[in-house]
Structures are given as C-alpha cells and as structure tokens.
Amino acid sequence: MPKLEKRSWAEPFKIKVVEPLHMTTRPYREHALLEAGYNTFLLRSRDVYIDLLTDSGTNAMSDNQWAGLMMGDEAYAGSENFYHLEEKVREYYGYRYLVPTHQGRGAEHLLSRILIKPGDFVPGNMYFTTTRLHQELAGGTFVDVIVDEAHDPESLHPFKGNIDLHKLESLIERVGADRISYVSAAATVNMAGGQPIAMQNLRELRALTKKHHIRVVLDATRAVENAWFIRQREPGFASHSVAQILHEMCSYTDACTMSGKKDLLVNIGGFLALNDEDIFEEARNLVVVYEGLHTYGGLAGRDLEAMARGIDEAVQEDHIRARVGQVEYVGQRLLSIGIPIVQPIGGHAVFLDARRFLPHIPQIEFPAQTLAAELYLESGIRTMERGIVSAGRDPETGEHHVPKLELVRLTFPRRVYTQAHCDVVTEAVEAVYDRRTQVRGLRMTYEPKYLRFFQTRFERL
C-alpha cells in the first residue's frame, strides 16, 4: 500500500458555533464594488465571502472567553474584571499600572497628549496609521528609524522590524534628546509586513535611550507574535516559553499601548500600561475625559474579562504556533506558484507586492488598491491596501507620502478560517495573477482629511 509522505498538523481547536458564509456572483460583486468606490473598507460585510481585511477585532473567542462574558461586573466603578485584567497585564507584560481604553488608538491618544510637546520628534520603527496621526495631532513629527531592509520586500533579513540605532543616534544628535518625546517601538511591524524586532535590538535600544534619558514605548499589539518569531529565529531563545520572551521584551520598555483586538483574541478592547507613576496619574485622569472611568476606559466589564482571559490564551504555544503557521502556510503556497509577496512571511498577514504583481500600473494609479479590488471581484475575498493610499499626505506640503512598499494585506483573523479557506484564497490570488496584464489602475474621486484609506473613493481608469 502506498504510504503518506508526512504527518499533518491541524488547528488546535474544534468548532462549536458556526456562522454561515455568503457566496455572490461576479455581476453582483461588480455592482457592490462600484457602490463601494473600489474601496474594500466601504463594502458591506454581507457581500464578502472570506474576510481578510484585518485581524483586528475579528478573532473567534474561546468557550472560556464567552463564559467570561457572563461574569461581567458592570459596576460603573471598581469592576472585578478590571482587577482581573490588571493582574494579567502585570503577570504577562510586567508593567505596574494599567489604564484600559476602548481600543489601541484610545491608548495612543492619551499617551501622545501626555508625552508629546509641539515641535517634538517621535522616532519609530516605521509608522502605523493611527499611531502617527495621534503623534502629529499632538504637535509631534514622526521620524522613521527602521532598518533599511524593512523597505525592501525581497530582503530576507529575519528581523526587519529592527530599529537602526545609527539613524536614532543621528536624530538625537541633530535635534537633541530633549526634543524626542519617546521612541515608539512596534512589535511586530504591521506596515513592514508583520516583521519582528529582535530581543538584541530591544536591549541595545534600551541601553542607548537610557544614556540619553529617553523613554521607550512599545506598541504591544502583536507582541506575542513577535515573541514567537524570536523563539524561532533568535539564538538563545529556542528553549524559552513565549510568555518568558514576551515579558523580557516588555522589560526593555517603559510603557506599552495595546490593541487587544489582535493578540488578545477579543472583538474590542485595549489599554495603556506603564511603570512611571506620574504619567500614570495623568493618564488615569485624562482617560475619564476621553474614554470613561479609569476602571473601565470605554469598555463593558464583560469586555475587560474577555481580554483578561485572552491574555492567558494568547501565549499558549499550540495557539500561537497554529496562528502564525496558518499565515506561513498561505505564504508558502503563494511562493510556490511564483506570486510576489513580502518575505519573510509575516505574523498576521501575507502581503502581496503590488509593484511586482502589477508592474504596468504606476504608484500614482494605486496598484495595491487596484489589486485589492480585483481580488474581491475575482472571488469575494476582502483584503486591504497598504501602500500610497494608507500612507496619506504630508501634513506640511499636502503631497502624497510615497512609500517604497506598495502592498495588499491578506490578514488572517485568529481561529476563524480553516485550511480549506486558505486554499480557496491561494487559488483566487493565482487567478488574478493569471490575468494581471489586463488589470487597469484607479483614480481618486473623493478623499477625506484623516486616515484617508478608510473612506477614499475611486473609479476605474
């Protein structure tokens, strides 16, 4: 009898509740896309078959998390669930103080208001859209200090999220440490393609910033995924647990902003966590103005509970292996049929390289936006542009920021789709690739002022 070649692995859960998917026809999708102005953010979710728009708030909660919802203590002040969350943040992330917020950008808003003075600089390992906007609204100027490799989709550097310490040092020399609000260090770096930062880099960053009395703020949104990459790729960490690595990463920073909607396996929630008592006092006061009382921060008690339980689940090895493994599976299949993607494959998403996919479309005709629209047309799969549209305009000159990376993100919600869905996705990408030379670019017909990628409308050229 012929033998199977290898033993497979499978998702480390079984399915208890299902949500039916809707298939649509191509003429239907043509119409839906036109109505949405060729922007996948403006599609109705009922018109989407497989939704890879984002991994944010789209996770499937466990039975344990759902059970936790029933334990919501909906007191206005001093909810039990706040204290549970505080205990888990201290245990796994290690920061002393916790300020809950409705989601990540709520924490970014508070922190930016407190730490940034007009005229300040905020260096970071590539920007994230909401993070940079809050820095700018507070009067700061973001400065990209990520390693050059991060801007090269073909570089195989294992830690493309690293900060280039020479770039940071020359900024410090140029403007002076006093005018640097803090260093914004993201793990993993979303806009670079879900690329991790190395522990060694965090250690060196800590040493340099300590010398100049500059704070380091971690964007911990996908820090668990980063910890997994450190374990896989960085010498000396193979026998560490993901939880230990996470804790050590945080120990080189002074605070973190967190979107619980990613790593923490919930649909809503976030927090600011920090060690500095003075800043905590101020944040605890400001949160009351913008989010809600300091023990709920815009969330229901049940949301706090689901997030507290999610922290425990996020660092489980079988979970994180399967989570990153699913993304790797899709990325490897696409590579095997010659589709241009960002390498190494990221933690939360596979990023198609629209420049190489649609080389005949100039960046000003939005190749990544175009490709996201084509994928929807082909198969009802929803993805997201991460290129010139997401990069927005320079607030000073009004010109487009022109990023080197022009990408389409296929983002995988955690615990939601199966390997069969993944296969359907790969086949859809291949079908668009086969007819790529016939694809035409787009022109903008409406552009909002802030975070334009969410609401800009386009028409076909």
Ligand code: F0G
């Ligand atoms: N930081 C990172 C690295 C993020 O990816 C996000 C959100 C935020 C902060 C803001 O958090 O959405 O809870 O306010 N990223 C989503 C995405 C929107 O699709 O990548 P939020």
